Amino acid sequence: MYGITLILVLAVVGGVIAFIGDRLGTRIGKKKLSIFGLRPRHTAVVVTIFTGICITTVTFGIMAAVSENVRTALFGMDKLNALIAETRAALDFTAGELTRAQSAQEEASGELTKSEEEIARLRAEQEELHAESDRLSAGNRALMMEKEGLISINGRLTGENETLQEDIRALGVRAQELRAGILNLREGNITYQAGEIIASGVIPARLSHDEIERGLAGIAQLGTRNISARLGENHTDQDLWIYRPEYDAAVRAIEESSTDMIVRIVAAGNLVRGDEIRASIELYPNRTIYHDGELIIARVYPPEGLRGAAEQAVMAFLRDVNAAASDRGILPDPLRGTVGVIEGAEFYGLVQALAERREATVISAYAAGDTDAMGPLRLTFKIESEGTP
Structure with a gap:
């Protein structure tokens, strides 16, 4: 809209100036006026030329007055060209910088991609390290438990070793006793072998407590006589030794029995000549076979x-x-x-x-x-x- 208005203004101004020039030229021609000593016809031509110059001058003046671009085109073209050159150079520099920036961006993108791949690899390694750490932790816990178990086993083995040492010492003593027993056996010093019957007898059922004890005492006396007979006349003072709780238990068993009981007094172990005569009591129900x-x-x-x-x-x-x-x-x-x-x-x-x-x-x-x-x-x-x- 602004351009149309400017064109209309220029057209009107140009028409007015042309009209004035035409009128001025006509009056000069009619009055035969002369300027600078020229002939009237030449003067009319000069006026016409001056009118055209005025039209052009006014046109450019108005355009310059209303448009900065026109002023720049008329009076600042060299500056504009220099500015354009500078702008083009700056643009070329900027384009080069942009190209370099794009290259740098592409390199940065490549580096970023490599970095992301490296980060992914590092994360995978980190996860593997975490898993390995978990496995090591589990293994460490297992080793600690195994260590505690080994410590416990070591303690138990130490105790067992002490027990074994005691057993070894006891076995050594027992071996010495056995060697002595074998020696006595070879030399004929075993009076009774373990389990051998020293004396036996039958105690009837339904006897009183005192009668049962007298019966057991009689069988024990028979055992003493048998021992003395086996040892010889010089050992008549050897008596039987029976564990008292075992003796009392035998008395109760006979007392509670409804049948006759066979009483066997047997050697509790190999009886060596000169040792104490230790014996035990065996009970069996008696009947006619x-x-x-x-x-x-x-x-x-x-x-x-x-x-x-x-x-x-x-x-x-x-x-x-x-x-x-x-x-x-x-x-x-x-x-x-x-x-x-x-x-x-x-x-x-x-x-x-x-x-x-x-x-x-x-x-x-x-x-x-x-x-x-x-x-x-x-x-x-x-x-x-x-x-x-």
Whole structure:
């Protein structure tokens, strides 16, 4: 809108100046005026030229008055060109700086990317280090627990070592005792072996307390006599030693029993000549196991099995008799495991009789008299041919 107004103003001003010039030129022409001694026609031309100059001058003057750009174009072009050159140079410098800045930015972006990658790597390493630290912490805790366990085990082993040392010392003492015992055994100084019966007897049921004690005292006196007999006449002063609580317990057990009780006084250990006689009490209920003439066992032997083996057959038969009687309830000897006795002459007579048989033979063993659990079992034998009524 401002440009249109300026154009209209210039057009109006130019038209007014042209009109004035035309009027001035016409009057000069009519009046035949002369300027600077020129001819009137030439003067009209000069006026026309002056009018054009005025129009141009006024136009530029108005434009210069109303527009700074026109003033700059008219009076500051060199300055403007220099400014443009400076601006262009600054722009080129700025463009170069911008290019360098962009390059630097790209380098910085690359470095930033590398830094981010390095940060990511460092974070991953940090996480690994944290995990390793956690594993080390767990391992350290486990090592501490293991250390505490080892300390505890060491303490226990120290205690066990002390116990073992004491056991070793005790075993050393025991070994010396055993060596002494073996030496005594070799030299014949063992009076009774551990578990060997010193004396035995039967105490009937339903006796009074005093009667039971008198019965036990009688069996103990029998044991003393047996010891003295085994040691010889110079050791008649040796007495049995029985642990008092064990003795009292035996009295109560006999007192409470409704059946007769077998009392065995046995050696508590190997009794060496000259040592204190220590013994213990064993109790067994008594009853009749075999009646007189009762069959114990019978065995059949074929004739071919007796040729040259009669003695082995008799020994095997006696072992069967011993096993059958033990199973029936007769108490075996603690050391030998036997329940009865047989004379040597009777044994060889049985072997001889069996060796003379030429047909299948039955050997039978019978109880010779009533036999209770205490024994011993005495036997009678019968040899007959198989099938004999």
